[in-house]
Amino acid sequence: MAAVDGPTAQAQSTTEKTEFAPKIGRIPIRFLAPQQPEGRWPAKAFAGEAVPFSATIFREGHDLIGGTLVLTSPTGTVTRHRMTPGAPGTDSWHTTALVDTPGAWTYRVEAYTDDWATWLHNAEIKVPAGIDVDVMLAIGRELLARLGTSPTVTDAVATLDDTTLTPVRRLAAVDDPRLAALVAETPLASLTTLSEERPLRVERSRAGLGSWYEFFPRSEGAKKRKDGTWVSGTFRTAAKRLPAVAAMGFDVLYLPPIHPIGRSFRKGPNNTLVAAPGDPGSPWAIGSAEGGHDAIHPELGTVKDFSFFLSAARKNGLEVAIDLALQCSPDHPWVTEHPEWFTTLPDGSIAYAENPPKKYQDIYPINFDNDPEGLRAEILRIVEYWIGVGVTIFRVDNPHTKPLQFWEWLLGVVNTRHPEVVFLAEAFTRPAMMQSLAGVGFQQSYTYFAWRNTKVELEEYLVEVSKETSATFRPNFFVNTPDILTEYLQFGGRPAYKVRAAIAATGSPSWGVYAGYELFESVARPGSEENIDNEKYEFKARDFAGAEAAGDSLAPYLTRLNEIRAQHPALRQLRNLDVHWSDDDSILVYSKYLAPQFTGTGEADGIIVVANVDPHSVRETTVHLDPTRFGFERGAEFTVTDLITQSTFVWGGDNYVRLDAFTEPVHILRVEYPKGP
């Protein structure tokens, strides 16, 4: 029976004369994955991902079935991928396919009764038992006839027909590996049913994969004068730091807002309400007489300087992300030109940002409802202006304080015109908003990672981001930011910095570091979760080279992490993470695996991470692995090499581990696969 098209069409052959058209196909196919929850927006992937696809397929009775993923690329190329059954009783079927080019992909699942497998199953029980022998052999011959007339088939028919043989010998005709290959290639299918079509939006690899570094350009090359005031760094001086960032293996450089900074109510050091004349102010208080969101802070340079910086970054293999912070200082040109873009109070004043009783008088939030069309046009103009200058990544500040509908519109328009542009959502809020921002189009998102520090928290979160939300939400595991210096880092000592970096770099294909992490900056403004003397409000000149020379820098470790990521395609995937068990409450274990057909080298790639997440301890325990999760049979022995220490171990299902937080708190183990033939 030929495949028929679409969920309603499925039923057409049998219902066209009736008043009621079933929505289910002849062979039920349900719960296609990946999908975003509700199916409201397309499932997401990034180029180079090996995407797990699945569906629930079942039929009445005892006949055996098969399933095939039918995947259509943006150019219309159709590939077919045989599915295999999942856990018994689940009726779930699975396959994994590489999506290699960005664009609008679609997929369907085809299900069918496997006539050959059904017959073979029955014949192999009945013929030896002497039940219905002639009928079973006759059915076998009918099925062989559907396979054509190749020598493989005619040989089998001849044996099946040879009445001089015993029935069991005649049936043995089908034990031919060539025949098995033939029916594997072209199943003898009937009742073939095609599911509805589902969309899969594939974006460029940077949408899901990258090592981010954040610095304030004004700090890079900033110099303190003798009178205590500062000379700001510029794009030209900051460019000098690019080779060092690139040498650590980072490939995205994120800059806080580069626009003119307001003077009204400018914040002083440590978020104080009064700024001294030389205080530079928060880059997020955008807009002054020098311009707004389409201008560059004069102290950083000109557009030409910024273009020079972009070009220098590019030469160093670094893509630059700028900040899109949709808020204004009271000095922003919009305040006078477009008061309708703000909220005017009954006394004629413009409402500042507040969370009563706290008020933030250096910031006017935008009102998106007075003139949505005008505002959208202006913001789109600004974004496209920077795209024109050469920016391809926007880190969006606090998107959860602007309407979700606005983001769906803006990202929809921008990505239609500029599909290469990547938006990172800096939202730290409740799950509904976090997931919905990702749902409407943000390519990646800041996460709760910073606050997931215990073994159980990390196990649950790694599974959540790699499995449960992976069709919607792409995590970027920042270990710190100018806003986030967690208690774990404040009080965990240097081991904590290693642990968090190692888990971020191996647990997610996108991770990020804010400058100063490599210097173990761990002192917080008392009672807060931010660095003291926060760079948001002042210049910061750091002696990276000096620290490294003194052996006081984490830069070599960060460099090694990025090297390992570069060498191991399994670490550049989101969905391939599996958690394993250890007997210790603080020893976290997970593996990432990529099968040979997806690595590009033809060889499997597997990494096992074993981390002691208690940074104050030495721990010994047993780690229990399921080797089927990284390409071996259950019970296999294999060699692993620690990519930090270069130690080698022979491991199996149960393995002794000792992790000393004060030396190396994390094993990053390469699984050694036997070389292919």
Added chain:
Amino acid sequence: MAAVDGPTAQAQSTTEKTEFAPKIGRIPIRFLAPQQPEGRWPAKAFAGEAVPFSATIFREGHDLIGGTLVLTSPTGTVTRHRMTPGAPGTDSWHTTALVDTPGAWTYRVEAYTDDWATWLHNAEIKVPAGIDVDVMLAIGRELLARLGTSPTVTDAVATLDDTTLTPVRRLAAVDDPRLAALVAETPLASLTTLSEERPLRVERSRAGLGSWYEFFPRSEGAKKRKDGTWVSGTFRTAAKRLPAVAAMGFDVLYLPPIHPIGRSFRKGPNNTLVAAPGDPGSPWAIGSAEGGHDAIHPELGTVKDFSFFLSAARKNGLEVAIDLALQCSPDHPWVTEHPEWFTTLPDGSIAYAENPPKKYQDIYPINFDNDPEGLRAEILRIVEYWIGVGVTIFRVDNPHTKPLQFWEWLLGVVNTRHPEVVFLAEAFTRPAMMQSLAGVGFQQSYTYFAWRNTKVELEEYLVEVSKETSATFRPNFFVNTPDILTEYLQFGGRPAYKVRAAIAATGSPSWGVYAGYELFESVARPGSEENIDNEKYEFKARDFAGAEAAGDSLAPYLTRLNEIRAQHPALRQLRNLDVHWSDDDSILVYSKYLAPQFTGTGEADGIIVVANVDPHSVRETTVHLDPTRFGFERGAEFTVTDLITQSTFVWGGDNYVRLDAFTEPVHILRVEYPKGP
């Protein structure tokens, strides 16, 4: 801002001039419930259900929001139900609404910014703190203006305007309960957004609510002759048993197939392959020279006799369910008239049912793919024939061995023409098929209940059926069937029979008993999970009255259970079950609660069930209740009355319980509510 219609239309006001239309509304509304998974078929409810509705609603920033369920009845009557927020951080909003009439209901959720609540929250912080006092009071006056000019409003405005008062006193103007009532009635809403519309299919109450009893009419009044052969019971003799069944409080009587039984390969006692001349055969081997699925077994009587039986049942308050078993004995008229409705093998024979190496030669399965149109028409004709005779419930035998697509079609057509008809799916198979049969339209389903016997199993299963699957799947908790005599019943003794009946009758609005349960019939055919001397293959004359007179019958207990169900509307609901904790591994605790507005009496109804599921033990433990689940404040004390023993206890959060399986293994406790004013 006026409500705008539909998910795309929502965005219209702001996007009509742009190239990209967002799918999300101004205030995001997601995850409407109830819905079937995938939303492929409408969510289900039955008339009289108090249905919990929910949605995820959130917005950017700090403004407070509100949500309203907008429910449309089949006649177009629209009711609005204020929603309340769920657990912090979930952004879920909830309400419960009664669906009182069968038909196609729809619902939407409306979300809005609650301007009044937002202002009040801010004003009550800022005004006492002396921040922005004039502006806050001015905003308050603007909001009051939107409330109209009633005395309540003008009083408040006057106080708010009275500059002789302190700001705090002026603000106190809004502490008027009349004002609170006014804004509760008509919220001061802005950015009002309406979700997409979702369907809710409400069926008559019998679709989800009933106490079922099963007997074989041929056994009721059957008499053994002196030679050991039997005189079959008939519809006329079976009708004499109806008052006793009704007296036990059952309201549905289910009859195994009433059609002529095949003679070829007829099964003998205990499923033996050879029947003696007097053996009646299995009623599920349908069809003989006397007719097929539209005929009545001559030994039971005529259509006239059956109509008499239906009428007698009706007079006793019993609705009759007949069996729709789509399979044929080799003697069925279809075998010669429509061989295309079966599978013909290469040797010209018709394939019997088999699960190799087992074969069932008394049964020919139907092939639904050779002539689907013809077969559908004939089966529809048969179903409508019995509907014409007066049958309104069909218990469908093994629906999981026929195409799901066929059932979607059949039930779709039948329920379009006869919305009152109820189909019960007798499928014991994997979850995907079980749920999908319910999904395509089966009004109710047999369940895994028989095999859920431990406390943990029951807790999980009660939550699954009452919550997780309740939009799709309506359970009918049969305690036994002619096919199912579980080990729990075989070896649990008489206490097991009480435990299982009490849980079935209180845990699900539909439950069922197969005749003999009240006689504690517990002997299985060795190695099987069926009664020995199974009634499927022989006559069975039971002395119900004698057993009851001797005190050897569970009938009084079953009667009491059905009385309790009749008196307690909370037990006639599916979705209102909550599990509570006990310290003992075998003491199961759950409550069912119905709020005063849904009971019909204006009084709350609450039942707490505490069951010792270890039928060989006396157990003492502490039961920990969450009284908020049945209408009290946390920490409340209340009186409960055991409806089995009439004992009364004063209970609270933590309660000592002693349950002796050998006397009364189950407390069924009525919660005593203080009488209203």
